[in-house]
Amino acid sequence: MRRKTFARMNCSIARALELVGEWWTMLIMREAFLGTRRFRDFQCNLGIARNILSARLKKLVARGVLTREAAPGGGRRLEYRLTEKGRAFFPVLMALMQWGDQWVAGPDRAPVKVVERASGREIAQVAVRGADGRVLQPAEVAMVAGPGAGPAMRARLASRAARPVAVRSRERDAARAGG
């Protein structure tokens, strides 16, 4: 059967994943943030098949995440560059990288360190913050219906509004389970 689309779901995460959630796409975004612009370089740096890279780039351009422009220089050179929409994706990638650093690679084994260009100091952990800037844990927030919520989502959110993601202590050992 055909792979299901997330586009119809009344959920911004699903709709975002429809654009960037396919296999390879987030790594293409990573490359773009690392400064890669040319088809050849994406292909070599990632080791992705060319037909797949072509399809992914095409979709990202069509969705306004990248632009495709002729580049100066010999041959048939093109450049793929991040748009404003693409650059706005930065926090997602940084959050994902930090999670990988801390929970997959292991502490102090990060392959890449992100530093503030001006000062050379490492950036802070990407975190969810309240209006006052305080860092919030999952249990400290609630999901409520937004202006774009359909009837189904509205019903779901109403029925569980009082049920945060509870934190239990007995799982600490299990959280270290194998890789």
Added chain:
Amino acid sequence: MRRKTFARMNCSIARALELVGEWWTMLIMREAFLGTRRFRDFQCNLGIARNILSARLKKLVARGVLTREAAPGGGRRLEYRLTEKGRAFFPVLMALMQWGDQWVAGPDRAPVKVVERASGREIAQVAVRGADGRVLQPAEVAMVAGPGAGPAMRARLASRAARPVAVRSRERDAARAGG
């Protein structure tokens, strides 16, 4: 050919995606943060095929993102719950949701609003911040080799250390391109 694995890549984003980057997995995480714990509820809320859900949950448990425990109640009830590692994924999902709200759903069409439980005020934008708490744009940071960088990554980062993600003005129209 078999789908390539990202696990060997010297990149925390790739390694994170190896765990949560498969089709459906991030939406399963979203459901978990919304409070869903039972197989049946994941299946109904997402509309995912049961064999795929089974495979994804199994992998998330094996990787320490979820726990699987018997739950009180009739039948053969099980509960899947987020571990500390799973809860640490919160900023990634919130960043993704906000990006979807702003750039895919369109402004003021967000299906879900996330508010601080204590005050009821909406949370802030998830952003990359420096050590001093100031919000940083992609062009304001540099990627440098971390303790876990291999020779190849080290060489790449050294050669492009001086090349930030440049911001050009002429793309503003293109960024609005079709959906």
Added chain:
DNA sequence: AACAATGGTTTCATCATGAAACTAATTTCC
């Protein structure tokens, strides 16, 4: 004109996905 570099598209074998059918463990109803 021939050749090389870049950026693809096409073809084909293999793997992943989705739907439905089937299995298994536990509890409730009669």
Added chain:
DNA sequence: GGAAATTAGTTTCATGATGAAACCATTGTT
């Protein structure tokens, strides 16, 4: 105690996505 129901899967099978290699097209160089 046995039948049915609930939950949580696994198996089977048709179809779609992926990866590798081959092929094509445009532009610039010799």
